[in-house]
Amino acid sequence: MKKIVVLGSGMVGRIMAIDLSGDFEVTAADVSPDNLAKLEGTAVKPLRADLSSPKALRGIVEAADLVIGAVPGSMGFATLREVIAAGRDIVDISFFPEDALALDDAARAAGVTAVVDCGVAPGMSNMILGYHAARMTVHRFACYVGGLPFRREFPFEYKAPFSPADVIEEYIRPARYIENGHLVVKPALSDVENMDFDEIGTLEAFNSDGLRSLLTTVKVPNMIEKTLRYPGHVRYILALRDSGFFDTDEIDARGRRVRPLDATSAVLFKHWQLHEEDDEFTVMRIVVEGVERGLRKAVQYDLFDRRDRTTGFSSMARTTGFPATAAARLVLSGRLTRKGICPPEFLGADPAAFRAVMDELAARNVIYRVKDIA
Amino acid sequence: MKKIVVLGSGMVGRIMAIDLSGDFEVTAADVSPDNLAKLEGTAVKPLRADLSSPKALRGIVEAADLVIGAVPGSMGFATLREVIAAGRDIVDISFFPEDALALDDAARAAGVTAVVDCGVAPGMSNMILGYHAARMTVHRFACYVGGLPFRREFPFEYKAPFSPADVIEEYIRPARYIENGHLVVKPALSDVENMDFDEIGTLEAFNSDGLRSLLTTVKVPNMIEKTLRYPGHVRYILALRDSGFFDTDEIDARGRRVRPLDATSAVLFKHWQLHEEDDEFTVMRIVVEGVERGLRKAVQYDLFDRRDRTTGFSSMARTTGFPATAAARLVLSGRLTRKGICPPEFLGADPAAFRAVMDELAARNVIYRVKDIA
Numbered sequence: 001m002k003k004i005v006v007l008g009s010g011m012v013g014r015i016m017a018i019d020l021s022g023d024f025e026v027t028a029a030d031v032s033p034d035n036l037a038k039l040e041g042t043a044v045k046p047l048r049a050d051l052s053s054p055k056a057l058r059g060i061v062e063a064a065d066l067v068i069g070a071v072p073g074s075m076g077f078a079t080l081r082e083v084i085a086a087g088r089d090i091v092d093i094s095f096f097p098e099d100a101l102a103l104d105d106a107a108r109a110a111g112v113t114a115v116v117d118c119g120v121a122p123g124m125s126n127m128i129l130g131y132h133a134a135r136m137t138v139h140r141f142a143c144y145v146g147g148l149p150f151r152r153e154f155p156f157e158y159k160a161p162f163s164p165a166d167v168i169e170e171y172i173r174p175a176r177y178i179e180n181g182h183l184v185v186k187p188a189l190s191d192v193e194n195m196d197f198d199e200i201g202t203l204e205a206f207n208s209d210g211l212r213s214l215l216t217t218v219k220v221p222n223m224i225e226k227t228l229r230y231p232g233h234v235r236y237i238l239a240l241r242d243s244g245f246f247d248t249d250e251i252d253a254r255g256r257r258v259r260p261l262d263a264t265s266a267v268l269f270k271h272w273q274l275h276e277e278d279d280e281f282t283v284m285r286i287v288v289e290g291v292e293r294g295l296r297k298a299v300q301y302d303l304f305d306r307r308d309r310t311t312g313f314s315s316m317a318r319t320t321g322f323p324a325t326a327a328a329r330l331v332l333s334g335r336l337t338r339k340g341i342c343p344p345e346f347l348g349a350d351p352a353a354f355r356a357v358m359d360e361l362a363a364r365n366v367i368y369r370v371k372d373i374a
Numbered sequence: 375m376k377k378i379v380v381l382g383s384g385m386v387g388r389i390m391a392i393d394l395s396g397d398f399e400v401t402a403a404d405v406s407p408d409n410l411a412k413l414e415g416t417a418v419k420p421l422r423a424d425l426s427s428p429k430a431l432r433g434i435v436e437a438a439d440l441v442i443g444a445v446p447g448s449m450g451f452a453t454l455r456e457v458i459a460a461g462r463d464i465v466d467i468s469f470f471p472e473d474a475l476a477l478d479d480a481a482r483a484a485g486v487t488a489v490v491d492c493g494v495a496p497g498m499s500n501m502i503l504g505y506h507a508a509r510m511t512v513h514r515f516a517c518y519v520g521g522l523p524f525r526r527e528f529p530f531e532y533k534a535p536f537s538p539a540d541v542i543e544e545y546i547r548p549a550r551y552i553e554n555g556h557l558v559v560k561p562a563l564s565d566v567e568n569m570d571f572d573e574i575g576t577l578e579a580f581n582s583d584g585l586r587s588l589l590t591t592v593k594v595p596n597m598i599e600k601t602l603r604y605p606g607h608v609r610y611i612l613a614l615r616d617s618g619f620f621d622t623d624e625i626d627a628r629g630r631r632v633r634p635l636d637a638t639s640a641v642l643f644k645h646w647q648l649h650e651e652d653d654e655f656t657v658m659r660i661v662v663e664g665v666e667r668g669l670r671k672a673v674q675y676d677l678f679d680r681r682d683r684t685t686g687f688s689s690m691a692r693t694t695g696f697p698a699t700a701a702a703r704l705v706l707s708g709r710l711t712r713k714g715i716c717p718p719e720f721l722g723a724d725p726a727a728f729r730a731v732m733d734e735l736a737a738r739n740v741i742y743r744v745k746d747i748a
Contacts, residue, residue: 109628239529239610244641245619253636262627263637267618 001025002332005087007051009035011161013070015317017044019325029060054082054256066332069094084112091327094121104341115327115342119320121145122212123344128286128301130348136292140221144205145284146228147316157230159274165265168246175207178223192234197283199304201230213343258343281306282319298374304365318366326360375399376422376706381425385535387444389691391418393699403434435460436565440706441467453688458486465702467493471694478715489716493694495519497718500674502660504722508607510666512594518579519658520602531604533648539639542620545611549581552597559745569655570663573678578604587717627708656688671746677739692740700734
């Protein structure tokens with residue numbers, strides 16, 4: 001039986017480990033005993049390890065046929081580099097800030113397949129665009145995505161499994177888009193618009209920096225990505241931002257030197273923290289427009305996924321983790337052999353691979369509804 | 375010529391000193407050379423002094439026939455106590471948290487007239503109620519008051535000459551009202567309602583703790599005080615409050631221990647700071663209802679005062695300072711002789727004194743429009 005090691009057994013890592021443990025021998029490595037304790041009663045072998053140590057990491061991944069990367073974003077790039085250096089194939093969802101394609105030469109040289117950004121967005125959004133871009137001339141790509149709690153609590157009506165500092169980082173970083181073939185940069189949180197969704201009603205969408213590898217790997221003249229929140233969220237975030245609560249220059253708070261951003265993150269932590277038992281959902285809409293075999297074509301994908309009450313798996317874990325486990329199955333079964341850094345748009349360009357991923361998702365009740373809108 | 379010493383030469387103290395310097399020999403004492411420098415070219419004698427030193431304070435006030443108290447609220451009570459101990463009459467606008475009436479016995483024993491809370495609200499609001507309560511049975515008293523900038527800047531549309539910590543304190547302290555003869559306590563920022571004003575349009579009013587001495591000095595079965603802000607202000611304040619930004623338990627902000635309230639005050643400081651050149655206004659509406667000589671009576675006072683572009687005096691200084699200088703003139707001319715702590719409702723109960731104050735205000739173009747509304 002082939003061996004998989006999952007690096008990081010957090011909210012998503014654990015679900016990926018469990019998902020793969022039916023068909024593979026799976027070890028989940030994490031520094032936190034609490035995280036590992038949650039694997040009790042599953043077929044996954046827990047391994048306590050400090051993954052920030054290159055030496056420990058090397059020893060762990062060398063025992064595996066394939067590695068799943070699910071470490072915190074701040075550790076993601078270094079971890080990927082080590083796994084490539086160890087010559088192991090990897091499917092990664094760590095969402096690190098660095099450009100994975102900088103490791104492309106190293107991965108090719110090592111004969112490694114490294115599927116990166118293989119979650120929901122980035123991840124499925126890339127795969128869907130990759131699929132269509134390979135068979136039509138795409139004029140416009142738009143992705144709207146968000147993960148939200150069902151319980152709407154004043155004022156932000158938002159919770160996330162990551163730290164407020166990471167969320168705020170997304171609210172600060174300017175958004176890079178492609179407009180008429182040119183890279184344009186827009187302020188974060190700009191262009192707020194309301195959008196209606198069948199299952200949840202009206203949400204608001206705003207600019208965020210989520211296109212990542214798509215900015216360079218595909219030639220589509222118009223591409224945007226927007227984040228979805230409950231209406232009103234952005235006004236309260238702007239109120240904080242414009243009042244200086246995200247500033248990074250130290251201020252004097254009655255004799256204590258502190259960065260406003262750090263104080264704000266600490267204050268928001270307990271209000272924004274998504275707990276495993278919180279009922280939440282993932283919503284994503286993708287629109288691909290262009291010309292296919294001489295005819296105008298526009299296709300829309302809609303995902304609305306909620307926490308699975310049977311397994312207890314959060315929607316965030318399901319929608320992010322299952323694309324990665326599907327990709328892992330493709331790699332291990334020899335159906336995905338491309339060497340080097342492989343963002344999901346490359347995977348999607350292969351229709352058999354794309355359909356295999358969509359089938360694996362559907363088998364886990366993660367359903368992308370597809371319809372032609374022109 | 376009688377001698378007056380003004381303790382505190384800040385935004386209001388300085389204007390009071392200048393106002394009185396036409397008729398009296400006025401000294402303004404302040405610890406800040408910057409504040410004193412602004413007196414250059416006036417008839418006021420500047421005196422640099424640390425008013426937190428009882429000894430220094432005693433020496434300064436003993437040279438005066440009357441003292442004006444305009445120190446920061448945190449120093450107000452101690453300053454008043456010292457002035458009474460020195461046997462000097464005082465008119466005070468320091469707005470300290472302690473109960474001035476606790477010094478009533480000391481003031482009577484010293485033969486001192488101490489007019490306290492003698493600004494706009496508290497101040498004119500008390501005086502107006504005192505005037506009517508002495509000549510009718512008052513069933514209901516309501517006071518709506520706010521000072522605002524003309525320039526409305528997202529998100530709070532607010533500026534004040536005091537520190538954000540003092541403003542936030544007013545947004546935290548529960549509001550004490552009288553309802554059907556009983557003391558009731560309501561959360562700060564509650565009962566938000568929109569109100570229209572001829573000069574500025576719609577403002578929002580919310581509960582705040584401003585009745586102070588009126589809670590015990592007059593027998594009116596229904597009394598409320600509300601603060602006025604631009605519509606929407608309260609929602610943004612509630613967003614901060616409910617998210618924990620006003621909390622006073624220390625948190626860990628990336629290794630720095632800080633109280634959220636202190637960090638919030640420091641962040642808001644530069645956004646909320648009213649500068650002397652900022653164009654601002656004061657708006658107040660007072661409603662007194664009841665029965666006078668067997669007939670139902672309801673009277674409404676409306677104040678809308680703006681910064682005086684000729685003198686440069688802010689509306690805040692004009693509306694707060696001129697009631698105090700008018701009261702000072704009454705004391706010095708022997709028209710107000712009551713000994714002890716004298717909140718403005720006692721002054722207002724004397725119709726001659728009340729009219730004298732209103733005339734002094736009108737002479738300075740601070741106009742209370744009065745109309746019967748029933």
